[in-house]
Structure formats: structure tokens, C-alpha cells
Amino acid sequence: MTELRIDKTSYGMTSPMGSDDAYLVCLNFRMQTAHELWCDGRSVCSMAYEAGTTYLLDLRRDPFAYIGDPLHSLYFYMPRRAIGEVSEDLGGSSVGDIALQPGECIEDSIIMSIGQALLPILRNPSTFHQPLVDHLLQGLCAYLASNFGGPSTASSMVKGTLAPWQQRLVTQMMRERLFEGISVAELAEACGLSAGALVRGFKKSTGVPPHQWLLSRRVDLALELMADPDASLADVAFDAGFSDQSHFSRVFTQKMGVTPGLWRKSLAFGRKVEAA
Known part of the structure; x- marks a missing residue:
């Protein structure tokens, strides 16, 4: 405990x-x-x-x-x-x-x-x-x-999904290569699958393709980096693994529903409220 x-x-x-x-x-x-x-x-x-x-x-x-x-x-x-x-x-x-x-x-x-x-x-x-x-x-x-x-559900697997060990391996590899990225071919080889089977199995297991899963983890990292008020959005984009600030802004807005700038303003407002 x-x-x-x-x-x-x-x-x-x-x-x-x-x-x-x-x-x-x-x-x-x-x-x-x-x-x-x-x-x-x-x-x-x-x-x-x-x-x-x-x-x-x-x-x-x-x-x-x-x-x-x-x-x-x-x-x-x-x-x-x-x-x-x-x-x-x-x-x-x-x-x-x-x-x-x-x-x-x-x-x-x-x-x-x-x-x-x-x-x-x-x-x-x-x-x-x-x-x-x-x-x-x-x-x-x-x-x-x-x-x-x-009753145990350990043996029940949905047809077409990755095996638990394959899914753990793929997500671990993508987390370890969050900044530079990793190819589907490399992930597939590690799991003993074709690239197509890997993409289909990962999407059926998680609901999203590997690339979208990786982008979501980069957004998660960006959210942590944006807590530093001295970090520019360009620096956040780079440090989170995005190709440029424009790409970061598009992906962030798609996944969070607001632009990075508005998100940062809400954080600043929250800090002022706490200070008051």
C-alpha cells in the first residue's frame, strides 16, 4: 500500500x-x-x-x-x-x-x-x-x-485486436520515441505483424491509428510544458515533437477544442484567481 x-x-x-x-x-x-x-x-x-x-x-x-x-x-x-x-x-x-x-x-x-x-x-x-x-x-x-x-476475462479477446503484449509493446515504443517518431514498419516488425495488420489491430484495440495515438501523447506533453508561463508556444511545439507551431496548433485545437493560446490564457486566469 x-x-x-x-x-x-x-x-x-x-x-x-x-x-x-x-x-x-x-x-x-x-x-x-x-x-x-x-x-x-x-x-x-x-x-x-x-x-x-x-x-x-x-x-x-x-x-x-x-x-x-x-x-x-x-x-x-x-x-x-x-x-x-x-x-x-x-x-x-x-x-x-x-x-x-x-x-x-x-x-x-x-x-x-x-x-x-x-x-x-x-x-x-x-x-x-x-x-x-x-x-x-x-x-x-x-x-x-x-x-x-x-469471472475471469483474461482469455476473452475481440477478434482482430492486438494481443495485450503487442499493444503494450507498441505503446511503450511510441512513448520512448515520442519526440522523433517511429515508423509503422518498425512497430509491426517488433510485433511480428505486417504493417497493415498492425494498423488495423491497433485501431480496433484503442479506437485510433498509431499516428493519432502518438499525436495525442504529444499533446499531453505539450499540456505539461504550457504550464511554464515563460515557455513560448514555438518552444512548446518543438519540445513536444511537432514539426512546427502551425502543426502543433492544428492538432491541439482538433483534440482539445480550443487553440493553444486560449488554453494558456485560461491557465493564466486560473493562477490569478488562486493568487487573489
Whole structure:
């Protein structure tokens, strides 16, 4: 488990969380009015959530998020294997998944109570009691298995989509070559596919072709760079990997609905309001 606090606004995009056969159970102590979740390279949830709610991140789906407001959350790492084992110990069939949709928030007094019991233990090392922590975490795992467990969907794949490992590999390669770009042929070779099959499979998996996915990640980077009021839009365009400011402006406006200049003015206005 990990406690995370972010006290500033407009933190931006989180780093990729890696790939694992596990969940992160996210218990939120502060409300978020500006929050968006991506899984498998596509936006799956864009909504506010209240303080006291819980949602899940499926680490098999390469999740990352945009955080707009100050954040205070407690994250529990739950391997799917552990959830299945505890469900069998309780006398039920082996549970494969937690039956919550990506970004779906629930208010649950049991999860909140376990989190509140763990917070003072985390904050005061002198009171840390490993058997108590283990007991509380095992109880949370059993509670999730009993109340939110569902059948495994790991083996279900939509025909024509990329395999999970292929999608993870392609998105990782594009992130690593965000500035200079990468050819479809290179991505296809890494996946053992033809260029056409790679493009079709990626679009069916994520909803967009590889080039559009890459442009969206460049816009994400540009949003972070634009938080610096001293950075010119020309510098932002270059540092985010766009060919020139005109190209940056076209892509940004298409994806965000406003020009980069208007977006920056809204950031400046927000800073003035906070200062007042």
C-alpha cells in the first residue's frame, strides 16, 4: 500500500504504471473535479469523483491518468492471484477479476474504514505493527473477492485486436520515441505483424491509428510544458515533437477544442484567481 499526496493543482499526466497481473485499489480522500483515466491507450473515463470513493486500476491495461486537482489517496496493490486464492479459502470458486468497470467509483464504508485504520500506522513508524497491517490487508482482499469478484476475462479477446503484449509493446515504443517518431514498419516488425495488420489491430484495440495515438501523447506533453508561463508556444511545439507551431496548433485545437493560446490564457486566469 502507498499513500500519495499532491497539493498543487494541474499536476498533469501520471507516468505509466507498468504492466502486472494485479489491481490498484484507489481510496480517495479528496474530491477530484478534473480527472481522466486512460486504459490501453484510450480514454475510458472523464468525470469528477467525490471524497470517500474507491475505484480500481487494472494494471494489465496500462493505466495512466490526468490529475487536475490536489490529490490525497491510498493505493492498495492486489495481485489477481491473491484475490483468487482468498476466494477459494472462503469456500467459493476461484475469482478471476473484480467486477468494476474502469473509472467506476463506489462509496464503500468497509474499504474506507480499513483505509482510515491504516493511515495512522503508515504515518508513525514507531507504531508500525506488521501483523496488524497484514491482517487488515488480507481482510480487504477477502472483502473485495466476496463482494466484487467476477469471472475471469483474461482469455476473452475481440477478434482482430492486438494481443495485450503487442499493444503494450507498441505503446511503450511510441512513448520512448515520442519526440522523433517511429515508423509503422518498425512497430509491426517488433510485433511480428505486417504493417497493415498492425494498423488495423491497433485501431480496433484503442479506437485510433498509431499516428493519432502518438499525436495525442504529444499533446499531453505539450499540456505539461504550457504550464511554464515563460515557455513560448514555438518552444512548446518543438519540445513536444511537432514539426512546427502551425502543426502543433492544428492538432491541439482538433483534440482539445480550443487553440493553444486560449488554453494558456485560461491557465493564466486560473493562477490569478488562486493568487487573489
